[in-house]
Amino acid sequence: MATTPLSVRPSTPSLLDERGDLVAELRTIGMVWERELIRFVRTRTRILSSFVQPILFLFVLGYGMTTLVGSTEGFTFKKFVFPGIVAMSVVMTAIFSAISIVWDREFGFLREMVVAPVSRSSLVIGKTLGGASIATVQGTIMLALAPLIGVHLTATLVGQVIGLELLMAVGLTSFGVFVASRIQRIEAFQVVMQLLLFPMLFLSGALFPLKGLPTWLAVLTRLNPVTYAVDPLRRVVFAVQAVPPAAAARFSTGISLFGTMLSLSAEIGIFCVFTAVFLALAIVGFGKPE
Amino acid sequence: MATPTTTLAAPLAAPATASGATLAVEASNLVKRYGDVEAVKGVSFDVGRGEIFALLGPNGAGKSTTIKMLCTLALPSGGTARVSGFDVRRQPKAVRRRIGLVFQEQTLDEQLTAEENLRFHAVLYRVPRDEVDARIDRVLRLVALEGRRKDLVSTFSGGMARRLEIARGMLHTPAVLFLDEPTVGLDPQTRALMWDDVTRLRKEEGVTILLTTHYMDEAEYADRIAIIDHGQIVALDSPDALKRKVGQDTVELTTADNALAVSRLAAAGYRCQEGEEAVVVFTTDGESQVARLIEIARVPVSNVHVHRPTLDDVFLHFTGRQIREDQGERMLSMAVRARAGRR
Helix, strand or coil: CCCCCCCCCCCCCCCHHHCCHHHHHHHHHHHHHHHHHHHHHHCHHHHHHHHHHHHHHHHHHHHHHHHHHCEECCEEHHHHHHHHHHHHHHHHHHHHHCHHHHHHHHCCHHHHHHCCCCCHHHHHHHHHHHHHHHHHHHHHHHHHHHHHHCCCCCHHHHHHHHHHHHHHHHHHHHHHHHHHHCCCCHHHHHHHHHHHHHHHHHCCCCCCCCCCCCHHHHHHHHHCCCHHHHHHHHHHHHHCCCCCHHHHHHCCCCCEECCEECCHHHHHHHHHHHHHHHHHHHHHHCCCCC | CCCHHHCCCHHHCCCCCCCCCCEEEEEEEEEEEECCEEEEEEEEEEEECCCEEEEECCCCCCHHHHHHHHCCCCCCCEEEEEECCEECCCCHHHHHHCEEEECCCCCCCCCCEHHHHHHHHHHHCCCCHHHHHHHHHHHHHHCCCHHHCCCEHHHCCHHHHHHHHHHHHHCCCCCEEEEECCCCCCCHHHHHHHHHHHHHHHHHHCCEEEEEECCHHHHCCCCEEEEEECCEEEEEECHHHHHHHHCCEEEEEEECCHHHHHHHHHHCCCEEEECCCCEEEEECCHHHHHHHHHHHHCCCEEEEEEECCCHHHHHHHHHCCCCCCCHHHHHHHHHHHHHHHHC
16 A cells, blocks of 8 residues: 655644654564464474474485485585585475465454554564574574584584574575465465475475586576575585595585686575565565455 | 553544544545445545444445545545544554554454463554553453453454454554444344443543444444445434434324324324224324323323334335345355255
């Protein structure tokens, strides 16, 4: 709905209460965020299911594929895939957290939010931060499995991983919110998300190195935003592991774009751009009234 | 324990400069078109502060669309409206901050407790932080749900949920509370309870209430009623005045000598006639006239029946149709009966 600036007419009634807008919007973001967390904590099945899937991936892919791929100078495929699995759990939780918008629409609560005298951006940012927080916690808990895989952790590394997880989670929750804002029904959301999620995960380099791929596959991976979030995570994890040169060549990290290898900060920068675009789309698409 | 500090906060008061400082709602020639369909065809009315005002009409008459325009949820295709002194078109946020909304459909989060739902609302509507708890206490007491404060809304009955929504609508001390078909789907006892709540709100909080309904008996609670049909207001007045416009009361007296009674009453200036078994007197305010009529007739009276026009009569008079209470329900019960008959 078009909002005419309030100052257009000199005879406009007192605008005293229009002050303190920023504080009110920040309170709104905080409240929407808090609600997402309350709802997550109250839905035990959701907590459980969001753990089972990544662990399943880790064991099936990690252990199963390791026997097939083998190890290079003691560096196993398990270790290679571990950062990818952490990323996958963040991506899945982040994207599916947006389902709450579809629920809200179905149960009418979306209306309570969109008719309130607050900006849409605050609602979307609150939702996004809520989903992103949950996804980050999820991914961080996955780190507890690191010793089992033989992945070495340091305090700095955990800090770096949490930072990257948060960025990844914000980007993908925004993406989820954007998709959810155009979907009316729960069933449709689930179908659409499965359709988007698996290509995004499988074409992200989470499960295989991005080097020496056929051109069509290389192009697809480079178009996938998740790629630019998985690789930084793997890089910081690998930085504190003992990776023998032969293993580093086989289980390579880094993304080449137009013939040049991207730096870590370039990758993060690209993902930030994706995040900004998704967030903007989410805000525009969110809660358009009837 | 009333907490005077939490009642109508000063910044929410109407702008003193506005011409209609004493009016809660001013609608002037409101029009809403959806494509070629004109859902509302030029509706004008004013609602005074503290008034309970009902828009009465059948489904699809344009009541909800009118309310949506006043709540800034639908942009008028024509005409203007001010709510609490603010223009719905130019100052939608200022309007929204001063109104409470209760929709036909439930808009609560069932996974949250009653208190959490209210707290969420308090933040969205900028209730000052130090007033939130007192306000939550107060509105829960207004709808008699203070005992369910910490309970999940999913454990509430339909009636309780609706009352919680009314409480929520009042949380930010709005100047006007909009209720769109507030009692649809509620059983009669719950409806009565809800009406107790609404009248109490008006008395204790001084809020103006604008509601839509297609239940005749509910419109009776209103100070004034606007009857809407086909997107236009066909009548607007207090329930009693509307009934008076439709016709006078009829008093039926069954007497020992009807003919004698008629002649005496006619001699005293009453318009009356001898019916099949009783004397029928047409008069205003029939109930208070009964004693006088009996005195004038001076014949033994065995039975008295006063008939006042009902809102059904009013509606029939102004629209030429009868309003069907819950056509849906009626059809459903017919279908159920049909199915039962097949067995």
